[in-house]
Amino acid sequence: xxxxxxxxxxxxxxxxxxxxxxxxxxxxxxxxxxxxxxxxxxxxxxxxxxxxxxxxxxxxxxxxxxxxxxxxxxxxxxxxxxxxxxxxxxxxxxxxxxxxxxxxxxxxxxxxxxxxxxxxxxxxxxxxxxxxxxxxxxxxxxxxxxxxxxxxxxxxxxxxxxxxxxxxxxxxxxxxxxxxxxxxxxxxxxxxxxxxxxxxxxxxxxxxxxxxxxxxxxxxxxxxxxxxxxxxxxxxxxxxxxxxxxxxxxxxxxxxxxxxxxxxxxxxxxxxxxxxxxxxxxxxxxxxxxxxxxxxxxxxxxxxxxxxxxxxxxxxxxxxxxxxxxxxxxxxxxxxxxxxxxxxxxxxxxxxxxxxxxxxxxxxxxxxxxxxxxxxxxxxxxxxxxxxxxxxxxxxxxxxxxxxxxxxxxxxxxxxxxxxxxxxxxxxxxxxxxxxxxxxxxxxxxxxxxxxxxxxxxxxxxxxxxxxxxxxxxxxxxxxxxxxxxxxxxxxxxxxxxxxxxxxxxxxxxxxxxxxxxxxxxxxxxxxxxxxxxxxxxxxxxxxxxxxxxxxxxxxxxxxxxxxxxxxxxxxxxxxxxxxxxxxxxxxxxxxxxxxxxxxxxxxxxxxxxxxxxxxxxxxxxxxxxxxxxxxxxx
Numbered sequence: 001x002x003x004x005x006x007x008x009x010x011x012x013x014x015x016x017x018x019x020x021x022x023x024x025x026x027x028x029x030x031x032x033x034x035x036x037x038x039x040x041x042x043x044x045x046x047x048x049x050x051x052x053x054x055x056x057x058x059x060x061x062x063x064x065x066x067x068x069x070x071x072x073x074x075x076x077x078x079x080x081x082x083x084x085x086x087x088x089x090x091x092x093x094x095x096x097x098x099x100x101x102x103x104x105x106x107x108x109x110x111x112x113x114x115x116x117x118x119x120x121x122x123x124x125x126x127x128x129x130x131x132x133x134x135x136x137x138x139x140x141x142x143x144x145x146x147x148x149x150x151x152x153x154x155x156x157x158x159x160x161x162x163x164x165x166x167x168x169x170x171x172x173x174x175x176x177x178x179x180x181x182x183x184x185x186x187x188x189x190x191x192x193x194x195x196x197x198x199x200x201x202x203x204x205x206x207x208x209x210x211x212x213x214x215x216x217x218x219x220x221x222x223x224x225x226x227x228x229x230x231x232x233x234x235x236x237x238x239x240x241x242x243x244x245x246x247x248x249x250x251x252x253x254x255x256x257x258x259x260x261x262x263x264x265x266x267x268x269x270x271x272x273x274x275x276x277x278x279x280x281x282x283x284x285x286x287x288x289x290x291x292x293x294x295x296x297x298x299x300x301x302x303x304x305x306x307x308x309x310x311x312x313x314x315x316x317x318x319x320x321x322x323x324x325x326x327x328x329x330x331x332x333x334x335x336x337x338x339x340x341x342x343x344x345x346x347x348x349x350x351x352x353x354x355x356x357x358x359x360x361x362x363x364x365x366x367x368x369x370x371x372x373x374x375x376x377x378x379x380x381x382x383x384x385x386x387x388x389x390x391x392x393x394x395x396x397x398x399x400x401x402x403x404x405x406x407x408x409x410x411x412x413x414x415x416x417x418x419x420x421x422x423x424x425x426x427x428x429x430x431x432x433x434x435x436x437x438x439x440x441x442x443x444x445x446x447x448x449x450x451x452x453x454x455x456x457x458x459x460x461x462x463x464x465x466x467x468x469x470x471x472x473x474x475x476x477x478x479x480x481x482x483x484x485x486x487x488x489x490x491x492x493x494x495x496x497x498x499x500x501x502x503x504x505x506x507x508x509x510x511x512x513x514x515x516x517x518x519x520x521x522x523x524x525x526x527x528x529x530x531x532x533x534x535x536x537x538x539x540x541x542x543x544x545x546x547x548x549x550x551x552x553x554x555x556x557x558x559x560x561x562x563x564x565x566x567x568x569x570x571x572x573x574x575x576x577x578x579x580x581x582x583x584x585x586x587x588x589x590x591x592x593x594x595x596x597x598x599x600x601x602x603x604x605x606x607x608x609x610x611x612x613x614x615x616x617x618x619x620x621x622x623x624x625x626x627x628x629x630x631x632x633x634x635x
Contacts, residue, residue, distance in 0.1 A: 036065045037088040038100075048195040048205060057185040060088040060098050067103070077157025077197050078379035080430045093167040093185040094373035095384040103181040111155035111539065111549045112172050112180070113199075117147035117442040119132040122537055122552035124152075124172050131168040131184075133388050133415050135330060135369040137430035138437060139444075146369070146429045148388055149451050150182065150191075151206065153551060155539070161210065165388045165418045169372070175278040185384050198543050199450075199530060206452070207531025213454045214424035215528035216484075219291060219361075220410045222251025224486035225508050226364075227493060228463070229257035229295075229393060230398035232274035233281055239494060240290065240609070246496065248507060249514055252291040252362050254488065260300040270358075282359045291361035293412070296352070297478045298367060298394040299327070301333040306351060307335070310374040315344035315384075318376040325375045325526065336370065339393035340386075341378035349401045356405045363402075364427075368394045368415040382391070395423040416453065425455035425484060433462030438475055439567040443552040444457035445482065449533035449540075454593045455524070456535065457484030461493040470569060470604065472498045473505040476565030477607055478565040480509035481557055483520070483534045503603050512607055523558045534558065542579045545595060551577060554621075563601065564608045574608075581612035605625040 028051075037058050050073055069084035069403040074081050084104040091298035092099030106112070113126045119139045120127070129143065136144035150162035152170065160182070162168075168184035189304040192209055193371035196202040207213070225243065230236040236253060243250050258275060259264025270278040284294055300307045300316075310316060311324060316335040319325040327334045337348045368391035375383030395413045402409035412425045420426065428444050431437040441458050448456045460479040461467045466489075468473065474493070479485045487493040523534045533540075536556040538548035554564040554576060562583055564576045585591075586607060594599050602608045612618070 004144045015415075016304060033068065033430070034259075036066050036305050037061075038068045038086050040068055040070060040086055042071055045192070047208065049196075050193040051505075052189075052191050052193070052625060053473065054086045054100055054102070054189045054191075056100070057097055060090040062090050067101075073158070073193055073195065075157040075195055077195075080156070082156070082158050082193060082195075089183065092183060093384055095167075095185065095214060095382065097185050099183060099185045100187070101174065101181060101183045102189065102191065105178055106154075106173050106180045108158065108178065109549070111219035112536070113153045113450040113539075114149070114151050114171060116149045116451050117145045117426070117444045117446065117453075119143075119444045120444045121550070121551045122450070124170070124447075126174055126176075127172050128174045129170045129172065131165060131388065132171070133369045133417070135367070135415075135429075137441070138428060138432050143445075146414050147420070147448065147451070147453070149416075149418045150184070151210075151418065151451055152180075153202050153206075155199075155201055155448055155543070157195055157202075158196060159191045159194040159196070159206050161194070161206055162418070163192070163557060167387060181427075199537075199540050200543075203450075203533075203540075205312050209454065211419065211422050212529065212531055213421040213452070213527050215524050216410050216425060216455050217361075217408050218517075218521055219251050219289070219408070220484065221426075221513075221517050221524070222485075223480075223513060224252040224254060224293070224484070225250055225494070226254035226256070226459075226486065226488035227485055228490045230255060231257050233277060237281065239495075241286075242494065242496070244288075246503065246507075248495070248510060250290050252293050252361065253285070253601060254293045254295065254486070256295040256364075257462060258294055262304040262307075265305045266525070267304055267306075268298065269355060286359055291357075291409075293362045294355065294366050294408070295303055296363040296365050296398065297331065297334075298339070298348075298365075298390075298397075299331060299335050300337070301334050304507060310337075310347060311335075311448045313343065313347070314338075314378065315341060315347055317371065318375060319372075322375050322376075325372060326371050330370070331367065336390070337358055337394075338378045338448050339390065339397055340381065344378070345397045345400075345497050349397060349404075352398075352401060353405065356401060356407055356409075362409040363398045363409060363411055365395050365398055365411055365413040368413070371618070374494055377438055388417040391417050392423070393419050395420060399423050412457075421452045421454065424453075425457070426453055427484070427486070428457070430457040430463040431459060433465040433471065435466035435471060435567060435569055437480075438471060439553075441478070442565065442567075445535050446537045446552055449535050452531065454527035454533045454535075455483050456529075457482050457486055459489060459493075460485070461489050463489050466491050467498075469498045469502050469568075472502050473604060474566050476502075476506050476509050478563075480513045481561070481563045481565075481607070485510075485513055501605070508605060509607060516617075519558065519561075522618055526558075538577070538579065545579060547577050547595070547597075548579075560612040560617060562610040562612070564602075564610075566602055566608055572603055573599050576600045576610075578610075583610035584613050585610060 039057040067087040072083040089099035131148040134144040169284040171181040260271040357396045370385040495503040
């Protein structure tokens with residue numbers, strides 16, 4: 001029913017809805033108000049969960065209209081309330097389609113987190129954030145990112161989350177006017193407001209609505225090795241021999257140059273010349289407990305015999321004229337599979353199915369960003385609606401294939417959007433081998449954690465150019481203390497390539513990682529059961545400590561391991577914000593009591609971490625070998 005125009009009546013109506021303590025989200029009566037070209041429906045969908053659907057009730061005119069004010073929602077954490085206004089937009093985005101704007105007040109000291117993988121900072125207050133996936137190496141510059149999601153958490157005690165992710169943007173008080181603004185393309189927006197007393201409570205409630213993360217196989221916690229590329233079977237065998245000879249464990253090896261030529265229809269099978277003994281190689285790896293992960297992209301080339309079949313059946317993304325929408329820039333001339341067409345999904349899966357049956361254990365799903373705003377899809381949606389979601393459908397098709405073949409496998413994707421936590425893992429894309437790019441990874445990982453993605457990793461050593469010995473060592477240490485661990489780059493990233501000291505640093509880090517595996521498995525199960533991430537911002541565990549509102553240079557691995565990577569060249573110590581409690585160095589020689597800010601020594605080969613005193617950690621977390629002196633470090 002339509003409500004009286006009185007905002008007082010509107011507020012009373014929504015707050016008077018009964019609490020639905022154990023009620024499913026579909027219960028609860030909707031109340032509706034229509035004004036200024038918008039029809040706004042709202043309901044209380046459960047305890048501390050409010051649901052809104054805003055729809056354009058007519059075609060927005062070019063004349064600005066007044067905003068429609070929504071109901072006021074109480075925030076128990078701060079004792080105030082959250083209230084938004086909704087406005088129709090006549091033109092928005094790259095496709096210049098009608099859109100919607102939702103805005104609400106923010107406090108000057110309010111921390112705002114999430115929105116995907118943010119490389120610039122954890123707290124996004126004061127930023128303008130585009131929700132448009134971009135393939136751009138060195139994402140720290142200019143705000144580009146591979147993972148975007150319309151999901152935001154606030155220190156005031158609320159979470160804002162939309163139900164889909166077309167082109168959009170958040171302006172989080174960038175002009176200092178005290179307002180957050182969410183703009184998006186399309187004539188309908190379905191959003192949730194969740195309230196709670198702590199960030200962890202908000203994350204749990206959000207996960208219950210949007211879906212819990214999918215857990216990963218136990219083997220995936222081990223160290224992965226990769227290179228762009230092991231050009232043939234011999235190079236992959238050589239890398240594994242060297243790792244084994246040096247006593248360095250390997251859980252998985254990623255094959256990027258495995259594909260045959262398109263012209264022979266071999267683009268999704270092993271190249272018969274470079275991988276003449278592929279099955280023998282896979283079998284030998286499996287006997288040694290090593291999984292093979294294959295690089296994948298969602299495309300076919302016109303030179304492939306499979307292309308003509310797919311084109312005839314309409315299995316590719318189309319342009320507005322009804323022809324095939326060919327890619328530009330990277331992988332120019334290929335065509336994207338249309339994953340909104342179930343027959344196209346099955347066709348593409350069947351091309352890849354034989355290699356899954358050979359015994360591979362997963363895919364590294366590259367690409368997924370090359371959808372144009374005016375592209376046309378089988379289900380009727382356009383590119384501005386699908387640009388972000390395409391990566392999800394692409395990954396889902398691969399994960400479904402692994403599940404159908406009962407592979408104990410994992411999908412590790414570069415691009416992601418709302419819902420990608422159920423695929424479940426992301427890596428951070430392409431960084432340059434610089435200290436600045438290395439530093440940008442920590443806020444990226446923590447932002448993923450606050451956005452619902454628990455299983456995340458990065459290319460140790462950076463993807464582009466060659467890191468120095470010291471940068472490689474510090475990157476290895478951070479990688480060993482990240483949810484997933486993999487070295488990878490255009491150039492070789494094997495530890496011995498950077499000298500004996502780097503090899504020793506890698507050995508110490510990876511052996512600690514192996515001892516830590518039972519704890520990581522435990523944290524993975526917690527993530528899958530609750531939504532709580534593995535890599536946790538300090539504010540998540542200590543929300544009442546004001547030091548941690550903007551802290552993105554240290555974090556907690558679970559509840560009990562305090563990690564503080566070193567991000568400056570030549571440093572052998574750093575200031576650490578010690579949280580409440582007592583924290584002990586790995587060798588047991590130093591204890592720090594918080595809250596306090598302390599300069600903590602971190603010699604070059606030592607892992608940058610402290611353990612919560614008295615914590616019971618699965619596995620044998622033995623002290624690392626005694627740190628070498630500065631003269632031995634080559635400082």
